[in-house]
Amino acid sequence: MEINGVEIEDTFAEAFGIQVSRVLVTAATKKLAKIAATEATGYGTSVIGCPAEAGIDGYVPPQDTPDGRPGYTIMICNPTQKKLDHELLERIGMGILTAPTTAVFDALDDADEKLKIGFKLKFFGDGFEKEVEVGGRMVNSIPIMSGDFLIDSEFGIKKGVAGGNFFILGDSPASALIAAETAVDAIMSVEGTITPFPGGMVASGSKVGSNKYKFLNASTNEKMCVTLKDEVEDTEIPADVNGIYEIVIDGVNEEAVKEAMKEGIKAACTVTGIKKISAGNYGGSLGAYQIKLQELF
Amino acid sequence: MEINGVEIEDTFAEAFGIQVSRVLVTAATKKLAKIAATEATGYGTSVIGCPAEAGIDGYVPPQDTPDGRPGYTIMICNPTQKKLDHELLERIGMGILTAPTTAVFDALDDADEKLKIGFKLKFFGDGFEKEVEVGGRMVNSIPIMSGDFLIDSEFGIKKGVAGGNFFILGDSPASALIAAETAVDAIMSVEGTITPFPGGMVASGSKVGSNKYKFLNASTNEKMCVTLKDEVEDTEIPADVNGIYEIVIDGVNEEAVKEAMKEGIKAACTVTGIKKISAGNYGGSLGAYQIKLQELF
Amino acid sequence: MEINGVEIEDTFAEAFGIQVSRVLVTAATKKLAKIAATEATGYGTSVIGCPAEAGIDGYVPPQDTPDGRPGYTIMICNPTQKKLDHELLERIGMGILTAPTTAVFDALDDADEKLKIGFKLKFFGDGFEKEVEVGGRMVNSIPIMSGDFLIDSEFGIKKGVAGGNFFILGDSPASALIAAETAVDAIMSVEGTITPFPGGMVASGSKVGSNKYKFLNASTNEKMCVTLKDEVEDTEIPADVNGIYEIVIDGVNEEAVKEAMKEGIKAACTVTGIKKISAGNYGGSLGAYQIKLQELF
Amino acid sequence: MEINGVEIEDTFAEAFGIQVSRVLVTAATKKLAKIAATEATGYGTSVIGCPAEAGIDGYVPPQDTPDGRPGYTIMICNPTQKKLDHELLERIGMGILTAPTTAVFDALDDADEKLKIGFKLKFFGDGFEKEVEVGGRMVNSIPIMSGDFLIDSEFGIKKGVAGGNFFILGDSPASALIAAETAVDAIMSVEGTITPFPGGMVASGSKVGSNKYKFLNASTNEKMCVTLKDEVEDTEIPADVNGIYEIVIDGVNEEAVKEAMKEGIKAACTVTGIKKISAGNYGGSLGAYQIKLQELF
Known part of the structure; x- marks a missing residue:
């Protein structure tokens, strides 16, 4: 042929089975969303030696995101649910929450299960966190130095x-x-x-x-x-x-x-x-x- | 003031003490060197939650690299020598060796100690690895799918x-x-x-x-x-x-x-x-x- | 409000009336298409002082282009048809034909008129130009140093x-x-x-x-x-x-x-x-x- | 050999003789300086068909610019002095003055002559322009919508x-x-x-x-x-x-x-x-x- x-x-x-998550990262501008998405998906080529397999799925224009800002969907994958939970928590907590102007939304359809990533991260707010409505969904709003970081409570995973x-x-x-x-x-x-x-x-x-x-x-x-x-x-x-x-x-x-x-x-x-x-x-x-x-x- | x-x-x-390495990544073009440097330093904001602190130090033009190709110096840091050894091995092995056209050189002055990163990685060559001279230094040449990957045997670290x-x-x-x-x-x-x-x-x-x-x-x-x-x-x-x-x-x-x-x-x-x-x-x-x-x- | x-x-x-063209530039990679699109649309902010108003309309993935390669649609505009004809000829001839691996297709719907841009540019082939079929349309193929440059004969313009x-x-x-x-x-x-x-x-x-x-x-x-x-x-x-x-x-x-x-x-x-x-x-x-x-x- | x-x-x-100018464009950030430098040097591959030959010479870090901001040197060239004068005026006036946060400095050593580019552009200030000192040189400050645009009065050209x-x-x-x-x-x-x-x-x-x-x-x-x-x-x-x-x-x-x-x-x-x-x-x-x-x- x-x-x-x-x-x-x-x-x-x-090919192999793996546990997959899909996360939408938005920010004030497309460039800022790319910065966060890149940091969170780095050091993620293969679970042979990296703690996850991760990458950018695609760009989502402001017209199509819950908060009307440009964003990127990223995928973070690991063979085990426990390790994926850890990777989601740290890659979002250390690589996206820390990045300028970001918000994070669950973007996986047909999830097998939900991990309480945002629920756990909200405690970083030390009592000042609250729930707010964005684009028809309730999300956690965590005050940080530069403004408020918004994140869904749960993130779906699937095989x-x-x-x-x-x-x-x-x-x-x-x-x-x-x-x-x-x-x-x-x-x-x-x-x-x-x-x-x-x-x-x-x-x-x-x-x-x-x-x-x-x-x-x-x-x-x-x-x-x-x-x-x-x-x-x-x-x-x-x-x-x-x-x-x-x-x-x-x-x-x-x-x-x-x-x-x-x-x-x-x-x-x-x-x-x-x-x-x-x-x-x-x-x-x-x-x-x-x-x-x-x-x- | x-x-x-x-x-x-x-x-x-x-500020705090930390174990530091400094690595030069070269590639066929500046863009390709940036791709490898970015992958290897991702998920590396703070050791509070990331396995290393890592980033790009600066660009080095072809005029100033051992192999006459454009490159970036990156730094990978961790409080303990043992973890830094692991991070160097995996971030280079999974994030740079796997990247198109790369070579990797030690770029740390005044090292306290040397880690045998390239010495360990060379076994990936399964007996086909050899030593070659590049810009006046002997380096390991490891045959990979797209060509030969070059890497110094030892990489300095210091406090x-x-x-x-x-x-x-x-x-x-x-x-x-x-x-x-x-x-x-x-x-x-x-x-x-x-x-x-x-x-x-x-x-x-x-x-x-x-x-x-x-x-x-x-x-x-x-x-x-x-x-x-x-x-x-x-x-x-x-x-x-x-x-x-x-x-x-x-x-x-x-x-x-x-x-x-x-x-x-x-x-x-x-x-x-x-x-x-x-x-x-x-x-x-x-x-x-x-x-x-x-x-x- | x-x-x-x-x-x-x-x-x-x-706002004002202006003569508008819309051109699809494809290349071997997305980055190469961006290079050509950027060169061809530079020095084009306002006809108050620039020879045209020009910019990138959007990215078109390989899935949606006539030649199955990534591309960008650009728009080049000028109040008069005569000047627009000149600008299209020169911006494509000097900024895209000269750029690595490019091809150029008309991408304007509902054109008022057609300008013979590709018809004129094909003579650059000095007799070696020919017609070839790409994605169901006949285009001019002009041999250049690095390969063949493909371009539609006519490009639509409209008010x-x-x-x-x-x-x-x-x-x-x-x-x-x-x-x-x-x-x-x-x-x-x-x-x-x-x-x-x-x-x-x-x-x-x-x-x-x-x-x-x-x-x-x-x-x-x-x-x-x-x-x-x-x-x-x-x-x-x-x-x-x-x-x-x-x-x-x-x-x-x-x-x-x-x-x-x-x-x-x-x-x-x-x-x-x-x-x-x-x-x-x-x-x-x-x-x-x-x-x-x-x-x- | x-x-x-x-x-x-x-x-x-x-190679051929040509009239050359060299201009430093600074901006609030490296990215913004690149945007202006790119716009001003576009549509400038060859004077065979373009109104100038133009490009980016190199990046200048904040440490080395008159106003302590990142910048790029660009070169704009044309065989005749008269056309070069026009191109400098329009490419700076339409492509840099209009760009966010920019300033423009002469960066040509050993000039044969000086063109009064900034002297002419300052009238855009409609009487609100003034002279200010930046990094030891007097420059024109022109109020624009987003702040003040700074530019040297004269720009050197040479063969x-x-x-x-x-x-x-x-x-x-x-x-x-x-x-x-x-x-x-x-x-x-x-x-x-x-x-x-x-x-x-x-x-x-x-x-x-x-x-x-x-x-x-x-x-x-x-x-x-x-x-x-x-x-x-x-x-x-x-x-x-x-x-x-x-x-x-x-x-x-x-x-x-x-x-x-x-x-x-x-x-x-x-x-x-x-x-x-x-x-x-x-x-x-x-x-x-x-x-x-x-x-x-």
Whole structure:
């Protein structure tokens, strides 16, 4: 199968279940909302080493937010509910409450459960907190140095999907990089999904365990390393490919992840020099979801 | 004392010791270096609730980096050496190694000790890692999907200073906000310092403990909350002040923090509507450093 | 009338007819499309002194463009068709054709006339230009150094509206500035409108002619200058106002301009410290359109 | 000659004389200064079709500006003094005076002559303008709606150099694009130079006149068009090259342009996939300056 002359490999992305939250951060201006959203979702590429997987889902104009101010929806994800509760509390409390002019609203549809994040944070008000009505909902208003911080009491979580992915193989590292960037641009418009890695792009693919160092849980996937193409016998890199980036997607459900993969792949295939789209899996043995590339189209 | 008509209060900022690292992240372009630096320093406003205090120190043009590519110095800080080791390993391993086209170099002068961050990360190469020379130093080269990731073996740490600070009091929240932004702009040019809060600005000051909720370690500083000015009897907010932001600074040493405070305050005082500069302290009982505002000038 | 406690003055904005074009610029990535759109719309605040009024209308995700790549719609406006033809030719030819990876499509509905912009630019191909099909339309493909530049043959123009406006009066210059910024954020989501001044904001209002210098066509509107409030007897600035910004809007029609004014004013009124919204007019003697503020809501 | 394995062709860039101005724009914050600098330098890629060549020279921190606020130096250039006078007046008057919180200072060393830009603009104050002292210099203070606009009376101009250039030839369009971007990053740190094209990069090289269309002054340089490589017999593109970008540099003098070319080329040569650096000339028949690539190093 080909899109725009680019081969779509007959393979699948293997994805996993994860607990997902979705939070709307508004602020006085779009730039200020971005500052808070960025701080709260940093250090959140993969739960392999980060305390959460986190990213910006999308921009919401003032016309569409409860308080009539510009905002960003962000997603914060963790395999366990307990750790997600901790991450929501700290990422909102340390990264958004502390940021200029922010307010925070629950933005998850079809929640499995609710976590009392705002209920807990309101005690920071030391008795001066109160309830106010904003856009038809009652929220906590906590006096802080620069004004009042508004936050919903409860934030929904649900079982979502982590690790949706595809590989972009290009004739040079730069081709794959530009294609990865535009794939992320496209996915930014798919509601309910994030690309948690830096700038949405993954420069380093890994395999489970290590051939040489037994103490490692994960190591470089040498079969997909472009600088090892001539050195590794069973390389999986085609002769005309010299650059590879991966896009990893977390979403509120499998449909959203599929839509993000579809739109990301289509966008990547518009870039000159892209040769092939592939995906990462573990033979189907690890993850609950198998998303076949060719069935997306 | 006045600067540009703004009162500089006769008080001091109380600051603390902290373990500090300083890391140079380079990439193919300035934008790509910024992406990696931002991811690695996110979720890092204060160790009260974040796993580290982290931020961007400054931009380094290609002319001045070991590999001739644009870069950013970042600082990652934690009170304990053990936790700092963990944070460096994960923030570099998950937030920079995974980012497009990056390389990482130690950029701390006068280190007290060295942590084997690159030495540990190199095993990700699963035997394909090697040593290469870059700009006169030997570094580890780890093959990843998109190319080779370069990193120094060891990264210095030293005892630095956390919690340098000042308050900007303005006639409106927006005045204080614009002044805070330009203060951060000025501090960005002071080498060896970061402003770890979102966008460098703190919207929420806190006091130790709580008057009402005994289970809290920290709560809002009601005496400095502008919306409580008429409600709290012993408010410390002047009548003509309606907006307050705090700037918090971590630095490689007390001199750098002082320089940052000085330049930040001077810049803040250029903004129309700023009435007063103050600072936060605990009466001198908690922190090792007392930085008097008026002695900065 | 009040919105969120802010007085909406019983006055009207006086607007003018202008020839309007609307152009979609796509590129390999969102950032590259922004670079081209910015270059092509610079030096375009007001035809009082600039060769055109120009700005970015909005972002269009890859999902919604003819070539499946991210893009921005821009608007370029001039009172005369002849000058607009020149501006379109040069701003596209010098500012977009020269920019990395771009393509340009006509994006104006209900055009009064078509200008042969792409038809003229194609000759740059020196005989190597050809026609190709993209997203169901035939476009010119012009070989350039970095690849092929695609452009529609004809671009629609129509009689639109220039000079829709409102004033934001705040308790400090910074309050009005933050409110102006968020007003621009809101207007960015109103299709078919631009705010052509720098960052969308106008720092300097003017009156027709001059009281003192007879050679001037326009001079500062001293009755609305905050630093002259105590000096000018017939100042129009309320006692509690110390900062004023204007938003100027050009649109494809009166409805779009009204919608932009409405959403911009609503957003401005969410900012702490905003006291009043007014608008600029010449008593109805100059412009074809009178847009009453209070009738917008 | 090779740098980092990239061939530096034995050729020269042919550059021209041009009248140059250099202006410092400061504002309340770095972002606001950038907004004004961007507006004033837009639509300014080449005087072939634009009314000026213009761009941002560099960032100046608050520590180093006359008014202690962050700023950007910009350069505005035109072959004739009369047109440069017009462009300075309009680009400052329409693009900077109108922008939030700005001030404008002359920043050209060794001027040949002075233009009375601020002297003319001050009449906008309609008699309310006055002189004030800022950082040791007397400047005009013009009351505008949002505050006071400060501007030097006179701005220096001098004979500088336009059209310094080099070509970056890469294995793919994306490689050349990334290399062009980092070259621009490097040149941004060379004082007294701009790269006036969009994002500093030129996607379309041209030749004088046209082979096919006699009415054209310039047309595509088919020998350097990658998509014509197999079609044009006397192509100058090596077999392994599939993407080309040009960097064009204007500077205050030949030394500055040479330094910019040197640093830009060095930076471009750090990017994987770059094969060759060349330059554009007309056999030495048109321009006053011949800058040999190999003599830069």
